[in-house]
Amino acid sequence: MTDPATISAHATAIRLRGVTKTFGRGESAVKALQGIDLDVPAGELTMLVGPSGCGKTTLISILAGLLSRDGGELAVFGTDLATLRRDRLAAWRRDNVGFIFQQFNLVPQLTVAENVSVPLVLKGESVAAAVRKAHDLLATLGLEGRGKSAPLKLSGGQQPRVAIARALIHEPRLLVCDEPTSALDAELGRRVMELIRGRSTRPDRAVVVVTHDDRIFHLADSIAHVNDGRIDQLTRGAAYARPTTSTSMGTSSASSGKNPGVHT
Amino acid sequence: MWRFAIKMLFGDSAKFYGILLGLGFASLLIAQQASIFVGLMSRTFAFVGEVGHVDLWVFDPTQSFVDDQKPLRSTAIDRVRGVEGVAWAAPLYKSLLVATLPNGVRRSVDVVGIDADTLAGGPAEVVAGSLADLRLPDAVMVEIGSSQQQLRLPADLAPGAIPAPGQVFDPAGPTRDVEVGDILELNERRARVVGLVKCAETFVAAPTVYTTYARALSYAPQSRRVMSAVLVTANEDADITTLAERIRAQTGLEALDPNAYAMRTLSYWMRETGIPINFGIAIALGFFVGVAIAGQMFYNFTLDNLRYFGAFKAMGASTWRLLGMVALQALVAGILGLGLGLGAVSAFGLNAAGGKLAFKMLWQIPLIAAGAVLVICILASVISMWKVVRLDPADVFKGP
Known part of the structure; x- marks a missing residue:
């Protein structure tokens, strides 16, 4: 595995070549990924966009180590996840990946700080110490004094911040976000994405966001357009033009075609 | 994660009390019916015990x-x-x-x-x-x-x-x-x-x-x-x-000798009457009611929390750790349900003491009730555990 300290900005954090995935067999088989080539640079925020059923979720699941690929090559921070057995893979995820789920999946029976502390507790830290760190992190996210609250008592703007805190508390190298703004209004969605970007785009990290939300496309360093299990186009540039229509998936308004790692 | 497992159990109060009720009722019925059975059967040879100093x-x-x-x-x-x-x-x-x-x-x-x-x-x-x-x-x-x-x-x-x-x-x-x-x-x-x-x-x-x-x-x-x-x-x-x-x-x-004479009497009543069968049916009923209520409640509880278990699994929790959490939840619910049931049986027994009601709780009876509740918890949690084992961590991305 590559030493994080040696990774410089724009080095490749995730490298996919010809990655395929098929669900089912025979006539009912569905080819979810049909040869994905993609480089996700370290220190950048990459968005996966595309219509429903295009393979975004399958792709993000594979590169987060939740799903195995059928073919092709995949290296995440230099590690071929296919070489890891199930327990080692779980441990790898525990140490290297932070997740922000679409519905945030905050456990309602636990306090906000306990929810945030879960990744540290999974790594073996004591609950008391982990909760203490969670309170500190929550304070930096503007949630000072809310650590003992129940997640459901939080406002719609506070819950995403808790999810972000949980995803980042163990300093993961890969942050994976699944539709993090889908349930939020435009302003809140923008603020959440700015927070994710501000907190996680560091030289030793990579952020991958699956989204349909074209209101946040401008916050991406690159956007991979997924269609029918392939990447149609990779759009590079932090200053992605904000589209004027809300229905656009961003493919027609892409600003540039720089695509260092894509073979379409 | 053990502390979190307990908090998840206690936090869902409706299901938690439902599980407790099921397990408590099962242990109550099992221990109470067994105690009444033992009390009743003891009366069949009580006269032998009244006569002392006889070889x-x-x-x-x-x-x-x-x-x-x-x-x-x-x-x-x-x-x-x-x-x-x-x-x-x-x-x-x-x-x-x-x-x-x-x-x-x-x-x-x-x-x-x-x-x-x-x-x-x-x-x-x-x-x-x-x-x-x-x-x-x-x-x-x-x-x-x-x-x-x-x-x-x-x-x-x-x-x-x-x-x-x-x-x-x-x-x-x-x-x-x-x-x-x-x-x-x-x-x-x-x-x-x-x-x-x-x-x-x-x-x-x-x-x-x-x-x-x-x-x-x-x-x-x-x-x-x-x-x-x-x-x-x-x-x-x-x-x-x-x-x-x-x-x-x-x-x-x-x-x-007095013990053998008492056992001869007891074995007659056990063998020749329907008393053991009747009480056995009541005890079995308690067991199956416990399985039905507590099992269903516990399974629903796990189903409700499956998305969180899925999130934990995605975050790197091993399947064994999640199974441990489910087992701990079942064990804690079982111990509390058993305590509730046995407490109620003891109160019943104290109330019945000295009265006409035959009631004798031998030390083996709480153990039998505990064993039955343990089996109920195992049956209830095995189905839940199966769901957790089968849980694909990638499912957390499938949305609500």
């Missing part, structure tokens, strides 16, 4: 249980006394007779006639009077407890008073407890209460009346065979088992 009971070989009276010839006592190793042998009479009360009410009583010389076979606890007073003319000692409910004398008849000639009492009129000095009739013969005794409740549930063996025979219908059993104490150096074998061989009668 062997000698009785007719065809007798199946304590109250299955197969009277012996009066010569049986001499034959037993003649066996080597017998220190002393005393006759015992035991039979249901009819007592007539001054108000004309007739009640069945369990008359026990004991040897007047040794008073062997007498009650364990004398509440009023002295056992030696049984040697007085017409003397009987009456069990309180059962007698206070069944042998009730007219309230306007003073204790010890004899009804005046022509005096009639209303059978439905007010009554009082039997007391020392009262006069009863046993098979139309006078019986004077000289003492009150306390006995363990027996299966027959008729009040026990103690008297001497000879007087008991005078109350009993005439017959050539009247002796219920011979009570034997062995010489100090005699081996009880050997002595029993010797009595069997020399007299043709059965000889058992």
